[in-house]
Amino acid sequence: MTSTNHEIIPKARKASQSPKLQQQVVDLGKAKVAVTATEAGFVTLKRQMEKASKKKKHLAGLPSKELYTAKNADAHELYQLSVQSPEEDVSFLRRVYKSLRKKKAMHFREDFCGTALLSTTWVSKFEGATAEGYDIDPSPLAWGLVHNLKGAGDLADNVSLVMGDVREKSTVPPDVRCAQNFSYCCFKEREELVGYFKAVLEDLAKDGVFVIDIHGGSETQSEMEEEREIEEKFTYVWDQDRYWPITGEALNHIHFRFEDGTELFRAFTYDWRLWGLPELRDCLMEAGFQSVQAYWEGTDEDGESGNGVFKLAKRGEADLSWIAYLAATK
Numbered sequence: 097m098t099s100t101n102h103e104i105i106p107k108a109r110k111a112s113q114s115p116k117l118q119q120q121v122v123d124l125g126k127a128k129v130a131v132t133a134t135e136a137g138f139v140t141l142k143r144q145m146e147k148a149s150k151k152k153k154h155l156a157g158l159p160s161k162e163l164y165t166a167k168n169a170d171a172h173e174l175y176q177l178s179v180q181s182p183e184e185d186v187s188f189l190r191r192v193y194k195s196l197r198k199k200k201a202m203h204f205r206e207d208f209c210g211t212a213l214l215s216t217t218w219v220s221k222f223e224g225a226t227a228e229g230y231d232i233d234p235s236p237l238a239w240g241l242v243h244n245l246k247g248a249g250d251l252a253d254n255v256s257l258v259m260g261d262v263r264e265k266s267t268v269p270p271d272v273r274c275a276q277n278f279s280y281c282c283f284k285e286r287e288e289l290v291g292y293f294k295a296v297l298e299d300l301a302k303d304g305v306f307v308i309d310i311h312g313g314s315e316t317q318s319e320m321e322e323e324r325e326i327e328e329k330f331t332y333v334w335d336q337d338r339y340w341p342i343t344g345e346a347l348n349h350i351h352f353r354f355e356d357g358t359e360l361f362r363a364f365t366y367d368w369r370l371w372g373l374p375e376l377r378d379c380l381m382e383a384g385f386q387s388v389q390a391y392w393e394g395t396d397e398d399g400e401s402g403n404g405v406f407k408l409a410k411r412g413e414a415d416l417s418w419i420a421y422l423a424a425t426k
């Protein structure tokens with residue numbers, strides 16, 4: 097047992113995805129989570145978990161007014177608070193599956209899962225629900241284990257994590273598989289993107305549905321910053337630093353600014369290609385999906401902002417900045 101109470105118990109079974117990957121159970125006390133990674137990956141993961149635990153303990157001892165400063169703030173926590181809405185996302189994904197397949201989705205796969213917040217939320221929603229999250233970076237995975245999954249107690253047994261590429265095969269064919277927060281934009285070449293979509297299609301359960309979100313509108317091609325005040329008393333900044341029209345590439349950052357005047361500059365950076373909605377639909381169809389449906393966000397009472405309710409739509413509106421979902425069926 098390490099000083100931070102995270103025991104990694106080797107499990108006899110090797111994961112089938114790749115000979116270099118192995119599965120171990122990460123013991124978080126009440127929660128036991130099956131994690132697949134390379135041997136070297138586990139060493140880094142353990143180190144990152146210790147770091148996350150130390151920080152968690154340190155922050156627990158601080159008065160709340162000292163939490164949100166560049167010195168103390170935890171970038172993964174700030175990201176979750178600013179960018180993610182797991183309850184809404186999970187209920188949307190379940191609703192889409194139910195409306196397309198007339199039954200309940202049980203097994204979920206979260207690609208580019210980061211801290212696995214969606215997977216953790218998914219298994220907490222109904223009995224028998226299971227989830228697996230895939231991410232290549234040990235840092236958010238370790239943070240997610242120490243915070244989200246440890247906090248979920250027994251339910252975390254229903255989540256497994258893979259520290260690997262999203263093109264790896266699932267352990268169990270998923271009913272719903274998703275790639276949230278535009279993460280597939282890391283695939284800049286059409287061949288790469290279609291290759292990823294083909295891997296998703298082959299891997300889905302028989303009635304599986306693949307859901308991705310997309311950010312579009314003319315403003316996404318501008319070099320600009322957008323600030324949003326977050327309830328916990330810090331400012332989230334979405335910085336569209338560079339956009340190159342010929343390649344469609346964009347370099348974006350997230351900064352966090354605090355009331356004491358300090359800043360976590362470039363807490364996260366995204367080197368993406370901005371794919372258009374019809375392009376994505378074409379790539380999904382080219383990969384072999386049977387149908388691709390768009391879900392468009394309704395307008396709030398103020399007549400300007402989105403209301404968070406996404407409905408099936410054929411044409412959408414030419415807003416300066418919009419978010420939509422695509423659901424592709426096998």
Ligand SMILES: C[S@@+](CC[C@H](N)C(=O)[O-])C[C@H]1O[C@@H](n2cnc3c(N)ncnc32)[C@H](O)[C@@H]1O
Nearest residue numbers: 208209210231232233260261262276277279282
């Ligand atoms: C924008 S974050 C998304 C985090 C979270 N899923 C969300 O919805 O907010 C993108 C994540 O994708 C991961 N990533 C990037 N390329 C990947 C790949 N080829 N395979 C697996 N994960 C990848 C990064 O490590 C990062 O955690």
